[in-house]
Amino acid sequence: MKKGLLKWSEELRDSIWVIVILAIIFGFNDSSEVFTWGAWLSNLLRVLVLCAITIFVHVVCAKLAANHFDQKAELRIWGINRLKFRFLGTRVNKEVKWNILGFKINYLPFGAMIGFLLTLMSMGTFYFTAISTIVIDKINRIGGEFYLREKNEALIYFWSLVGNLGLVALFGLLGITQGVAIGSYFVLWNLLPISDLLGAKIFFNNRILYVFFLVFSLLFLLLFGLVNIFWTIIICLFFAFMLALWYFFKIEYK
Numbered sequence: 001m002k003k004g005l006l007k008w009s010e011e012l013r014d015s016i017w018v019i020v021i022l023a024i025i026f027g028f029n030d031s032s033e034v035f036t037w038g039a040w041l042s043n044l045l046r047v048l049v050l051c052a053i054t055i056f057v058h059v060v061c062a063k064l065a066a067n068h069f070d071q072k073a074e075l076r077i078w079g080i081n082r083l084k085f086r087f088l089g090t091r092v093n094k095e096v097k098w099n100i101l102g103f104k105i106n107y108l109p110f111g112a113m114i115g116f117l118l119t120l121m122s123m124g125t126f127y128f129t130a131i132s133t134i135v136i137d138k139i140n141r142i143g144g145e146f147y148l149r150e151k152n153e154a155l156i157y158f159w160s161l162v163g164n165l166g167l168v169a170l171f172g173l174l175g176i177t178q179g180v181a182i183g184s185y186f187v188l189w190n191l192l193p194i195s196d197l198l199g200a201k202i203f204f205n206n207r208i209l210y211v212f213f214l215v216f217s218l219l220f221l222l223l224f225g226l227v228n229i230f231w232t233i234i235i236c237l238f239f240a241f242m243l244a245l246w247y248f249f250k251i252e253y254k
Helices: 002-027 037-068 110-121 150-174 177-190 198-205 207-223 229-252
Strands: 072-077 080-091 098-108 132-137
Touching: 002 037, 002 072, 002 110, 002 177, 037 072, 037 132, 037 150, 037 177, 132 150, 132 198, 150 177, 150 198, 150 207, 177 207, 198 207, 207 229
Parallel strands: none
Antiparallel strands: 072 132, 080 098
């Protein structure tokens, strides 16, 4: 019980931080010609609500997909664990033991740091949103054995981002342009196949699904608003399926 409450509090803490960081990134520049605190704070509050909705949909979709496979999904801030810096060492004896001059960092929120840095450098015109990830709290099955197929794990991350694409479409239909921008950047940056980002987790667990979703997302965000939503989905599905099929036979099958 205590362990469950602790994990829930950690996820809530990380979720709040992700929402706040995204709100600062997207609300840093309110595009006003003359800066006024009232207009800036009003824009920041509006962006904060849109970021909260974006993260809420993201987490709920991940949890629903994980629950389908009898697993638990949690949002975490993307970072680097247990970073050690060593500057100087002296050998103590014949064994390989050293007295090290340096320091250790247990956790470094790498994505958030990059996001803040790029926001400041661009004066709020460049949006880096790869600051979070989804972690599967793998549950043991009957008999103490755990079994979760890699392809099923990829589907959990896949559906979490599909939910955000659906939210982008809803924001677009409602004419909420800021919501469309927030959701679009969030999906695109999280598709990067690096480190512990969702793009890497999908790619290494199911490369064909990654190719399919990458092509679909890029085309969807490119055509959305220019073409009827029905035909946008049909076109995206067609080209995503064809390129995923090509990838399978030309690269995976070989």
